[in-house]
Amino acid sequence: MQKNKPDYYNNLDKVYIKIWELLIKGLENRNAPFHIPIFICGNKNKVDGRIVVLRGVNEKEKKIWFHSDIRSNKIKIIKSNPESVLLFYDKEEKIQLRISGLAKINYQNDTTHNSWKKTAHMSRQCYLGDKAPGSTIDIPSSGLTENIDNLKYSKEESEFGYKNFCVIETFIKSVEWLYLAAKGHRRAYFSLKNNSLEKKWLIP
Numbered sequence: 534m535q536k537n538k539p540d541y542y543n544n545l546d547k548v549y550i551k552i553w554e555l556l557i558k559g560l561e562n563r564n565a566p567f568h569i570p571i572f573i574c575g576n577k578n579k580v581d582g583r584i585v586v587l588r589g590v591n592e593k594e595k596k597i598w599f600h601s602d603i604r605s606n607k608i609k610i611i612k613s614n615p616e617s618v619l620l621f622y623d624k625e626e627k628i629q630l631r632i633s634g635l636a637k638i639n640y641q642n643d644t645t646h647n648s649w650k651k652t653a654h655m656s657r658q659c660y661l662g663d664k665a666p667g668s669t670i671d672i673p674s675s676g677l678t679e680n681i682d683n684l685k686y687s688k689e690e691s692e693f694g695y696k697n698f699c700v701i702e703t704f705i706k707s708v709e710w711l712y713l714a715a716k717g718h719r720r721a722y723f724s725l726k727n728n729s730l731e732k733k734w735l736i737p
């Protein structure tokens with residue numbers, strides 16, 4: 534084993550453990566790079582990526598999720614093609630993850646109800662605009678009233694946002710790992726399909 538190499542350097546099982554550790558860290562620590570992955574989805578005419586906030590990780594059910602506005606453009610794309618990717622990079626750890634899976638849009642169900650209950654007052658602001666995200670406007674605007682811009686709304690008033698709120702879960706099919714090392718990168722692939730775990734090394 535090389536000096537100064539992490540213990541997972543040549544060990545697929547430890548890489549897999551590290552993946553879930555980094556996801557949990559990203560979930561719990563808002564300053565962790567894994568807190569804000571890029572969610573990528575597309576159809577045959579268009580592919581697009583955008584930053585989202587990681588809101589949930591469930592290793593047992595092999596899924597991760599984020600919150601969104603049901604009126605946003607990505608919803609139409611996911612409905613036409615749920616195949617999607619969450620892309621993560623941690624500069625200090627020198628680790629890139631490409632998590633591929635099927636996106637499921639939860640809207641006005643138990644999942645959204647439970648998540649909405651836990652959303653912070655400030656986070657609800659995003660769901661309190663009259664117009665859909667991405668709508669064109671004549672003048673520069675947040676799309677919110679001045680009171681909402683200034684977080685002057687009661688908890689009760691914030692309930693209005695629930696009708697725009699959704700939770701997008703990604704049911705993971707595979708994870709591709711890349712670790713950058715000065716002397717020898719490492720790349721690994723994990724297939725999580727059908728409740729089984731297959732793992733293999735790839736040439737970086």
Ligand SMILES: Cc1cc2nc3c(=O)[nH]c(=O)nc-3n(C[C@H](O)[C@H](O)[C@H](O)COP(=O)(O)O)c2cc1C
Nearest residue numbers: 569583584585586599600601602605606607666667
């Ligand atoms: C730091 C940061 C965090 C964001 N978090 C989310 C999020 O959790 N959910 C979300 O839908 N959009 C989030 N956005 C906004 C998206 O990047 C994107 O602009 C928005 O979702 C509209 O994308 P769409 O038109 O492709 O649907 C975030 C943006 C930034 C810069």
